[in-house]
Amino acid sequence: METGNPRNRVRIFAQFTGIFILGMVIGAVIYNGIFHLSYNQLWIENKDLQIELNQALDEMKTMKKFSKRQTIIKSIKIRVEESEHTLDAVASKEIVQKLQEELQVLRGRSMFEIDTDAKMARTFLNRKIYIVREKEFSVQIKTMLVSEGVLQIWIEVKPYVRS
Template sequence: MRVPPFKRFRPFSQLASIFVLGMIVGSVMYNGIFHASYNNLWLKYQESRIQIEQYAEDIKTLKKYNKQQTVIKEIRVRAEQQDPPLDSITVKEVLLKLSNDLDVLRGRSVFEIDTDNKITRSLLNGKIYTVRDKEYEVQIKTMLILEGVLQVWVEITVSVRS
């Protein structure tokens, strides 16, 4: 029995290999685009979730203290810009944890904030929060009360433990 020469099948095998290579490259590109869009959607979801939790807490406290004018009704925590910028989701998670720690100040009189301010600074200044298996240190820079809103500016840095 004779075996046919391979020269006949060479153009077909070249076309088939180019077609298979195109399928592989196309699937890699599609997978990359899919994961990039999914990551973007996940980041937006995390930001929205954190924002909704903060709004729900604010609504609850505003309903509770709506008749009193001289108490802390709302707490806003803001992060200052860092030189190597951190991930926005990480910053929001740290700010949410810090806001939960500052919840004890809700409902307190604004005239007694001086003693609370000293206690808060001593307890929370340099506190380390763990987010996504990394540790971040918080330094309180400024605390300001205006119309029942306590605004806190913090600096968040990656913790380096010795």
């Protein structure tokens, strides 16, 4: 076969063009994957900062409102316990944010009367179902601790399985 034949030139040109286009497609797929990973990380970090900002604003309002009283709950910190069910960071952050909003009623309450409020919160929120990103999660309060005006709550989050 000689390379001067027009059919051979067209075939070689088509092969190089196909390889070039395949390289472009593979490059676009790799770029898209990297872009989505970095965007997801940025979105998670943004969610963290939004939660921190909302919490700081709420604490500031509480501090202004109850600056004279030392024995009240000024801040609420929620911690998600590690369990055998791995939970993605975004779902965890959204559940914590929803729980923070529901527990705002405890802010400004006396630390010495927290037992009645904690019982109410525990029964109200025990096994509560949250829908995050089209998935259902069950939240259970494990521990509540009040120290120096900070109510710390440890929760366990599991995927909800309908029985």
